[in-house]
Amino acid sequence: MNLSFTPATVETDIEQTSRPSLSYWQDAWIRLVANKRAITSLFVIICLLLFAFVAPHTIWRVKHDIQNLDRASEPPWVNRKALVLSDNDTWNDVVVPDAVGEHRAPTSLEVVGEAATSRVRLMWDAVPNSHGYRVYRNIVEPREGAPLGLSIGVVNESTLVSFEDRLDIRQKPYWYSVVALHEDGSEFDTAKTLRVVPQRSIYVSEALALPGVDSAQPGETVALVWHPLGTDYLGRDMLARLMKGAQVSLTIGIVAPLLFMVLGIVIGSVSGYFGGIVDAGLMRFTDFVIALPFLLFMILFKLMFVPPEGEANFLSSVQDFLGIEGGILAMVVALVLLSWPGIARLVRGEVLKIREQGYVEASRLLGAPNRWLIGRHMIPNTMGVVLVSFTFAVPATIFTEAFLSFIGMGVVPPTPSWGSMCNDGIRTMETYPHELLFPALFISITVLAFNLLGDGLRDALDARMRSSE
Amino acid sequence: MPRYVLMRLIQGVITVWFIATATFFVMHNIPGDPLADEKAVSDEIRENLERKYGLDKNVWVQYGTYMLNMIRGDFGLSFKHENRPVNKVIAERFPVSAILGILAIVIAGMGGVLWGALTALYRNRWPDVVIIILVILGISVPSFVFATVGQLGIVVANRVVGFEILPVAGWGTIWHMLVPALVLGLGTMAFLTRLMRTSMLEIVNADYIRTARSKGVPVAQIFAKHQFRNAILPVVTVLGPSIAAITTGGFVVENVFAIPGLGRTFVEAVQQSDYTLIMGTTVFYGAFLVLMVIVVDIVYAFIDPRVKLK
Numbered sequence: 067m068n069l070s071f072t073p074a075t076v077e078t079d080i081e082q083t084s085r086p087s088l089s090y091w092q093d094a095w096i097r098l099v100a101n102k103r104a105i106t107s108l109f110v111i112i113c114l115l116l117f118a119f120v121a122p123h124t125i126w127r128v129k130h131d132i133q134n135l136d137r138a139s140e141p142p143w144v145n146r147k148a149l150v151l152s153d154n155d156t157w158n159d160v161v162v163p164d165a166v167g168e169h170r171a172p173t174s175l176e177v178v179g180e181a182a183t184s185r186v187r188l189m190w191d192a193v194p195n196s197h198g199y200r201v202y203r204n205i206v207e208p209r210e211g212a213p214l215g216l217s218i219g220v221v222n223e224s225t226l227v228s229f230e231d232r233l234d235i236r237q238k239p240y241w242y243s244v245v246a247l248h249e250d251g252s253e254f255d256t257a258k259t260l261r262v263v264p265q266r267s268i269y270v271s272e273a274l275a276l277p278g279v280d281s282a283q284p285g286e287t288v289a290l291v292w293h294p295l296g297t298d299y300l301g302r303d304m305l306a307r308l309m310k311g312a313q314v315s316l317t318i319g320i321v322a323p324l325l326f327m328v329l330g331i332v333i334g335s336v337s338g339y340f341g342g343i344v345d346a347g348l349m350r351f352t353d354f355v356i357a358l359p360f361l362l363f364m365i366l367f368k369l370m371f372v373p374p375e376g377e378a379n380f381l382s383s384v385q386d387f388l389g390i391e392g393g394i395l396a397m398v399v400a401l402v403l404l405s406w407p408g409i410a411r412l413v414r415g416e417v418l419k420i421r422e423q424g425y426v427e428a429s430r431l432l433g434a435p436n437r438w439l440i441g442r443h444m445i446p447n448t449m450g451v452v453l454v455s456f457t458f459a460v461p462a463t464i465f466t467e468a469f470l471s472f473i474g475m476g477v478v479p480p481t482p483s484w485g486s487m488c489n490d491g492i493r494t495m496e497t498y499p500h501e502l503l504f505p506a507l508f509i510s511i512t513v514l515a516f517n518l519l520g521d522g523l524r525d526a527l528d529a530r531m532r533s534s535e
Numbered sequence: 536m537p538r539y540v541l542m543r544l545i546q547g548v549i550t551v552w553f554i555a556t557a558t559f560f561v562m563h564n565i566p567g568d569p570l571a572d573e574k575a576v577s578d579e580i581r582e583n584l585e586r587k588y589g590l591d592k593n594v595w596v597q598y599g600t601y602m603l604n605m606i607r608g609d610f611g612l613s614f615k616h617e618n619r620p621v622n623k624v625i626a627e628r629f630p631v632s633a634i635l636g637i638l639a640i641v642i643a644g645m646g647g648v649l650w651g652a653l654t655a656l657y658r659n660r661w662p663d664v665v666i667i668i669l670v671i672l673g674i675s676v677p678s679f680v681f682a683t684v685g686q687l688g689i690v691v692a693n694r695v696v697g698f699e700i701l702p703v704a705g706w707g708t709i710w711h712m713l714v715p716a717l718v719l720g721l722g723t724m725a726f727l728t729r730l731m732r733t734s735m736l737e738i739v740n741a742d743y744i745r746t747a748r749s750k751g752v753p754v755a756q757i758f759a760k761h762q763f764r765n766a767i768l769p770v771v772t773v774l775g776p777s778i779a780a781i782t783t784g785g786f787v788v789e790n791v792f793a794i795p796g797l798g799r800t801f802v803e804a805v806q807q808s809d810y811t812l813i814m815g816t817t818v819f820y821g822a823f824l825v826l827m828v829i830v831v832d833i834v835y836a837f838i839d840p841r842v843k844l845k
Contacts, residue, residue, distance in 0.1 A: 354553040359779070359820045361786065365805055366558070366817065369565045379566065465677060472679045473786055473802055485677075492683050496690070506680045514675035
């Protein structure tokens, strides 16, 4: 038997790296991009930020605080056409000879000229044996025997058969009724009713003041300023207010979590890293702060931080110096003071865990100084959970702000926030639902987007916390 | 066990002391004058009023008096409720909030567990998808929107039927409570549904489920005995924080539906700067929440034998 031993060839590079190695964040980014819901949410959030901070300076420069009570509570689909009326829009009463016949109510009732929101002119024919007329206006069709509505005027001559209504007329159907009067002022038993839909009107001088209108003749129609999302109860542009509200809500919703994250990370890492009495003391304090009833203390802090009108305190001076308004700073400070314990506990737990890890031990054995251990191992390895908590803290904070503003304990009017806009919208909810709908929609979309992004980040960053959906 | 309960209670008392102290000093630093609203009182009356409420003394004396009175269970006289003790106001208003809260918690807990179990059973089929969409709505829509829409719903329903099916606002009968409690519980219900679903799905793959299945235990029994009971544990853990969430949610619901509960009382007290009532309510709420957390911890130990109280 011939045994021949041939030396095995030395295989170098047995384990070949077939793909480039990925860092933790690169890996997480790839996972996140693969998650459609998370990426859509990220896109939505970017759009919201553009909406809040870029759009008001570029595509929609309308001021959010200009009131126009003539155009209060207009829904987005309102007809913007307005009839131009002469500045000198006067009218003479119509006088007719005494009537003959048997009729007990006017046989005709008509509108003279155009029915406009600045005036509706009515004319009818005289009723025999009457001593005057009373004119009624109703917003529903008066039924047989039912009251005729609001009494808007009395004419004391039987031959004077006209009336001009100038009383707060809106663009909606009205039912005008004219009833003749006896000598003692009591009414005849029948009335003549006419349905009128006034057209929005504007005077020449007002029309010329509109942007983009160079000439206006009486009788023409012009288009009024466009409010794409309608107006609120004071006639302010909803879109501009939503943008301003987005600034307020998103600023509070992002800045406050950023700040309390930093505070929580510092306290949590100091506590976890040093341990012992420092840890015990800090954690006890954390327990106390967590036990404070959150919303009640938010309100108390707001009372403490926001000075009475006309006075100033340290926070309000800082706020004026920074050029922000509406007690936003007070709310941010209150949020920071009350919200850090959660993240401090989380970071402490992570630091305790990482401190015992083999690679930290190895690094320490190799002579790494504390600053290396903290900067290179502790902080980067806690960043994952911190980022996830941040994404969930944003919607929670936006909710808190909206909630407080809703019960009138949040940002100080007239600064709008989505919450306070909802509060305003509730008064007119039944008739003009858009005033509640839009801000509520923005809150919901924002909260939803941040929540879904948070879910995605959690799945991407931390396999242990992966949700099982 | 009794030792553990005792320890927790002592901790709780210290926590309540902290809450009371924090409340006292925050209240003391609120700008403005508690007697500012009293119209044009003479200096003498003002002094008398200050003496009555102890405002003429030094801060620390006030603090000491306040603490001593609180230990005796006395929160002082309300500023605005015509000489009524704060205790009376709380005793009158809290039961209303408590009933509403309990009802909401029951609705939220039962609903959450039920829907969560259903979604897990019908995973990725249409009941799951529908419930998940509703859950997402429940989590992202603010409670005040639910409250107002709920109220509008009652108004419209009453108008359509032509008589009053449910009262629009107020308090008194079970019919007054239904919609507010449902609205109050919705957010928590959505949250619990999600939690229940996750925990059900995690448990599906547990060893003991596989063992039971391989032993030939009927599916229904596995579901009821093994999966469901274990999955419900995380839900119990978050019930404590949920109670807190529901009490604060009560602020809005009580305001919208004009329910004379403690949340509304607090908001009114703040609007009227009724200092003693604000303080009393805050400390009372704080103590109540601390107690609830302790109770939930103890209950948890009974449900889950793996948790040892020490």
